Amino acid sequence: MHIHIRKLLAILAVFAMTLGFAACSASPDGGESTKMKTVQTDKGEVEIPEHPTRIISDYYLGEFLAVDVKPVIASPYALNNPYLKDYVEGIEPMNITSSESTLEQFAEAKPDLIVTITEADYEKYSKIAPTVYIQxxxxxxxxxxxxxxxxxGKEQAADDYIAKFNDKIExxxxxxxxxxxxxxxxxxEVWPQEIYTM
Structure with a gap:
């Protein structure tokens, strides 16, 4: 009787551990991933980490830096912005030699979130990591x-930044x-195909 109970307890322990492992997915750096959340994007709903830590952005560098988030890879054009020069140390410039080189670099970086302005690259990026396209x-x-x-997850930081910005305007x-x-x-802002009015 005691042997059967011990066997049953051992089986239950293994089962509980298996469930625990299944509930935790591995993150790119080998640790357990954070919880996921569903966000509405310009390509529909996308599931992303609640608190991503390895972010790639091909355009929105200033927005991330303003809320104290430093992407691992960013556009070289954004990295050359003189207003951001004091904040970009350690960020790798996006390899724009070719589409293939960009994808290789992104895959090697093991991001947990990619944020892009480039609709044409959305499908390719989304095969590497959860990708948010912003039109x-x-x-x-x-x-x-x-x-x-x-x-x-930096809504309050954005509110604070906007409040300071508006105070500066005043x-x-x-x-x-x-x-x-x-x-x-x-x-x-003048581009070959269009003109933006700020």
């Missing part, structure tokens, strides 16, 4: 910033008004 120009900048912050408003006077000023 360029679909949302106002502040909304895009808040959305990116929400992907990494403090400089009169100074700019004195320079501009009664003129109307537009800020334009």
């Amino acid at each position: 360029d120009g679909k949302r106002p900048d502040e909304e895009t910033f808040r959305y990116i912050a929400s992907l990494v 403090s400089r408003k009169q100074e700019i008004q004195d320079i501009v006077g009664n003129q109307t000023v537009s800020i334009l």
